[in-house]
Structures are given as C-alpha cells and as structure tokens.
Amino acid sequence: GAVVSQHPSRVICKSGTSVKIECRSLDFQATTMFWYRQFPKKSLMLMATSNEGSKATYEQGVEKDKFLINHASLTLSTLTVTSAHPEDSSFYICSARSSTDTQYFGPGTRLTVL
Amino acid sequence: RKEVEQDPGPFNVPEGATVAFNCTYSNSASQSFFWYRQDCRKEPKLLMSVYSSGNEDGRFTAQLNRASQYISLLIRDSKLSDSATYLCVVNPGGGYQKVTFGTGTKLQVIP
Numbered sequence: 429g430a431v432v433s434q435h436p437s438r439v440i441c442k443s444g445t446s447v448k449i450e451c452r453s454l455d456f457q458a459t460t461m462f463w464y465r466q467f468p469k470k471s472l473m474l475m476a477t478s479n480e481g482s483k484a485t486y487e488q489g490v491e492k493d494k495f496l497i498n499h500a501s502l503t504l505s506t507l508t509v510t511s512a513h514p515e516d517s518s519f520y521i522c523s524a525r526s527s528t529d530t531q532y533f534g535p536g537t538r539l540t541v542l
Numbered sequence: 543r544k545e546v547e548q549d550p551g552p553f554n555v556p557e558g559a560t561v562a563f564n565c566t567y568s569n570s571a572s573q574s575f576f577w578y579r580q581d582c583r584k585e586p587k588l589l590m591s592v593y594s595s596g597n598e599d600g601r602f603t604a605q606l607n608r609a610s611q612y613i614s615l616l617i618r619d620s621k622l623s624d625s626a627t628y629l630c631v632v633n634p635g636g637g638y639q640k641v642t643f644g645t646g647t648k649l650q651v652i653p
Contacts, residue, residue: 462640471629471645472586472643477640519583521585521586529573529574529633530576531576531631531641533586533587535585536584538583
C-alpha cells in the first residue's frame with residue numbers, strides 16, 4: 429500500500445513553545461491530507477482538512493490560529509501547534525488521500541507538553 | 543442516529559474462532575467503505591476496501607449491504623495477532639472530502 433511518513437514520531441516540549449509536525453506522502457501525490465488527534469482509548473477526531481494550495485478547512489471547535497496547517501506541495505502538509513499547553517498533549521495523526529479515495533495514515537506523532 | 547455506528551465490544555474470542563463485526567451507516571448515498579485496524583498506540587492501517595459484490599482477502603471477508611445500510615467484516619480462524627480495534631470508515635462521496643470513522647470494535651483473541 430501507499431506510504432505516508434510523519435515526523436517527528438515523538439516530541440516533548442515546554443509549555444508556550446510551538447511544535448511543527450510534518451506529514452509526507454512518499455510514493456503518491458495527495459491533493460488532500462487530513463489531521464486527526466486521538467486521546468487514549470478514544471476514537472480519532474478530525475481536526476482539519478488540508479488542501480494543497482489553499483486554506484485548510486477546520487472542524488468546529490478547532491482553533492485555526494492555534495493549529496496552523498500548511499499544505500505547501502502535493503506531498504507535504506505541516507501542522508504547527510502554537511503556544512502549546514499541557515492540554516494539547518495528544519497523539520496527532522495525519523492521513524493522505526490517494527487517487528482511489530483511500531486514506532493512508534502516517535505513524536503518528538505523540539506530543540507531550542510539560 | 544450516528545453517521546457510522548459500531549459495537550465497541552470487546553469481543554473476546556478463542557484462537558481459531560470465527561468472528562464477525564457489523565457497522566451501520568446513516569447516509570444512504572455513501573460511496574465507498576473501508577475497514578481499518580488500529581493497534582494500541584499506533585496509527586490505523588487499511589485492512590481492506592469493501593466492494594458492492596463483497597470481497598475476500600485470506601481469512602478476512604468484507605460485505606456491503608446497501609439495502610440495510612451496513613457493512614460487515616468476518617474473520618475466520620482467528621489468530622492472536624488479530625487482536626486490535628477494527629474501524630469502519632464510510633466515504634460519503636459526492637464532492638465531500640472527509641470520511642466518517644466509526645468508534646471501532648475491539649477484538650481480543652484469547653489463547
């Protein structure tokens with residue numbers, strides 16, 4: 429199947445700092461990528477839909493100024509958590525949509541904010 | 543009614559057993575359907591797409607019932623390694639970009 433990478437896989441940061449997470453589709457082009465977060469033992473929660481060359485579409489309740497998304501190319505989308513706080517600690521997962529409408533997920537980034 | 547509903551389980555089954563999960567969806571115009579598995583603290587991984595005619599991949603069989611608006615996943619000869627959470631995913635199509643995930647069904651295969 430298609431491969432999606434995510435970097436970093438794990439990050440620990442101090443409260444108030446910003447963290448950037450990269451999501452890359454390695455062997456296919458993705459005009460659309462998605463960002464999710466998942467709390468322990470909970471289901472995936474869609475945060476935003478990232479479209480190459482245009483602004484991201486955020487889900488209700490997700491602060492666009494806090495979670496900055498940039499989809500600069502057909503293979504790269506980034507999520508920046510600005511001024512991170514402990515409540516932002518979570519598992520962030522991206523996915524990229526292939527031409528067959530299938531979503532392939534990155535391995536996730538575990539963010540811990542101290 | 544939720545857009546996509548799954549029984550959260552857990553389903554505890556012995557090795558070698560056959561187990562089946564269902565997933566119901568509310569949007570009758572939904573276009574495509576998938577089963578993913580997610581292991582603890584890992585990302586979801588595509589298990590199989592679900593085709594109208596049904597499809598089989600080794601021990602796994604997926605079925606779609608449009609009339610009753612559900613999809614199913616059958617696992618034969620369960621292995622310990624099948625223990626995971628199985629997520630049902632529905633793509634509404636029709637220009638919508640985002641899919642809807644079920645909350646997942648947890649399967650525990652017991653020795």
